[in-house]
Amino acid sequence: MNALFSYLVFPGFLFTAGIGCVASWLDRKVTARVQWRVGPPFFQPVFDLAKLMVKETVIPRGCVRTLFLGAPLFGLAAVTLVSTLIWKILLNPETAFAGDLIVILYLLMIPGLSVIIGGFSSRNPIASLGASREMKLMLADELPFILAVSVPIIQAKGSISLGFILGYQETYGMILGTWSGALAFIAAILAMQAKLALVPFDMAEAETELMGGVMVEYSGPPLAVFKLTRIMMLFTLPMLLVALFMGGVRFSGFGILWSVLKFALLLVLVTLIRNTNPRLRIDQAVRFLWGPVAGIAAVAVVLAILGL
Amino acid sequence: MNMGFKLNALTRSLWVYHLSTGSCNNCDIEILDCLTPRYDLERFGITLVGSPKHADVLLVTGNMTLKNIPRVKKVYESMAKPGVVIAVGTCALGHGIFKGSYICPQCVDEVLPVNLYIPGCPPKPEAILAGVVKLIKHLREKKT
Numbered sequence: 469m470n471a472l473f474s475y476l477v478f479p480g481f482l483f484t485a486g487i488g489c490v491a492s493w494l495d496r497k498v499t500a501r502v503q504w505r506v507g508p509p510f511f512q513p514v515f516d517l518a519k520l521m522v523k524e525t526v527i528p529r530g531c532v533r534t535l536f537l538g539a540p541l542f543g544l545a546a547v548t549l550v551s552t553l554i555w556k557i558l559l560n561p562e563t564a565f566a567g568d569l570i571v572i573l574y575l576l577m578i579p580g581l582s583v584i585i586g587g588f589s590s591r592n593p594i595a596s597l598g599a600s601r602e603m604k605l606m607l608a609d610e611l612p613f614i615l616a617v618s619v620p621i622i623q624a625k626g627s628i629s630l631g632f633i634l635g636y637q638e639t640y641g642m643i644l645g646t647w648s649g650a651l652a653f654i655a656a657i658l659a660m661q662a663k664l665a666l667v668p669f670d671m672a673e674a675e676t677e678l679m680g681g682v683m684v685e686y687s688g689p690p691l692a693v694f695k696l697t698r699i700m701m702l703f704t705l706p707m708l709l710v711a712l713f714m715g716g717v718r719f720s721g722f723g724i725l726w727s728v729l730k731f732a733l734l735l736v737l738v739t740l741i742r743n744t745n746p747r748l749r750i751d752q753a754v755r756f757l758w759g760p761v762a763g764i765a766a767v768a769v770v771l772a773i774l775g776l
Numbered sequence: 777m778n779m780g781f782k783l784n785a786l787t788r789s790l791w792v793y794h795l796s797t798g799s800c801n802n803c804d805i806e807i808l809d810c811l812t813p814r815y816d817l818e819r820f821g822i823t824l825v826g827s828p829k830h831a832d833v834l835l836v837t838g839n840m841t842l843k844n845i846p847r848v849k850k851v852y853e854s855m856a857k858p859g860v861v862i863a864v865g866t867c868a869l870g871h872g873i874f875k876g877s878y879i880c881p882q883c884v885d886e887v888l889p890v891n892l893y894i895p896g897c898p899p900k901p902e903a904i905l906a907g908v909v910k911l912i913k914h915l916r917e918k919k920t
């Protein structure tokens with residue numbers, strides 16, 4: 469009962485979706501302000517989702533029905549679980565278990581996988597093209613992300629537990645404050661951008677060339693579930709980075725303000741990156757992520773082993 | 777779920793699929809103008825989408841050429857309902873300067889159920905905005 473509550477309400481589905489909608493609005497509003505526009509009203513993400521829920525679902529002829537309709541749900545279930553895990557540990561580091569970071573990294577891949585499955589099962593050449601791009605992008609961003617995540621692990625004396633890493637930062641200060649931590653943080657932000665499928669890494673659903681790419685055949689509620697997954701990722705991934713590099717969140721006095729500020733800072737950074745860059749080609753993206761970004765992360769790992 | 781609620785939800789986030797059926801491209805440029813900082817249609821939750829499956833609004837410009845008629849029908853059928861159709865420009869409304877041409881036997885509203893007509897060659901962005909606001913008001917009134 470308790471587990472169900474934390475999965476569905478707090479800090480699971482409802483909480484993550486709610487804050488995710490705020491994050492999504494902030495993202496769009498900042499984008500609009502950067503372009504000197506007014507931007508959408510506060511409840512716009514909610515309206516979008518509500519509208520999609522009441523629309524008709526078009527199922528293309530000849531697609532694999534179960535996979536086509538099931539794929540969005542996989543992604544949603546996975547991202548809800550990740551968010552629940554991260555928040556349980558943030559609220560109470562005792563609930564952490566050995567190796568929880570590996571579980572989190574695994575589960576974070578599932579939303580991407582679900583997009584690929586959905587794209588391929590919809591039997592549309594454009595969607596297949598998008599799905600194959602998404603697959604390459606996943607291969608590309610996983611390497612720098614895991615390298616960057618291994619820096620806090622090395623610093624926290626080799627413990628693969630998010631709870632322990634949080635405890636370590638409590639006593640020794642933020643991991644971001646060290647040289648290796650700062651470098652790993654930069655690599656992690658760029659890999660996160662790719663995981664969130666935002667410009668410059670949105671070639672899987674490039675609106676102008678692929679007409680929505682992997683999602684081209686989706687409409688109505690399944691599309692809403694995909695959008696919701698995206699929105700929840702926009703909250704979950706920055707939160708993971710806050711936990712790994714910036715010492716997690718506090719719930720007393722100014723701590724709350726400071727925690728919100730950390731998250732908002734990361735979010736605005738992501739938005740600014742997205743607004744000041746053009747879309748890369750897939751080969752350029754793979755080269756970029758495996759070259760300079762993975763290089764930075766590798767240097768960070770070496771520095772962390774040297775104890776800097 | 778009743779139709780009124782659906783239409784009300786629709787008016788708060790209209791996603792537009794822009795379909796040119798043989799326009800001179802001037803109307804299309806005016807439509808893109810509506811998204812620029814000066815007019816900013818995103819204030820009303822309106823965005824352009826890339827796939828007709830995502831769209832709530834099919835925005836048709838240009839006089840419909842013979843070759844395009846079956847394609848336009850196909851795009852309209854693949855749009856998830858409920859959805860509305862907007863015809864922009866004199867070409868789409870009648871035939872404008874192409875009247876009597878052998879290549880465009882039918883107007884848009886002889887093929888699709890058009891909900892909103894925006895005349896002009898090309899219509900000003902202000903005219904398009906005024907039309908969209910009228911459409912939203914109309915849809916909201918329909919709900920009660």
Ligand code: SF4
Nearest residue numbers: 799800865866867897
């Ligand atoms: S109405 Fe005028 S501007 Fe628009 S497509 Fe026709 S000729 Fe071009």
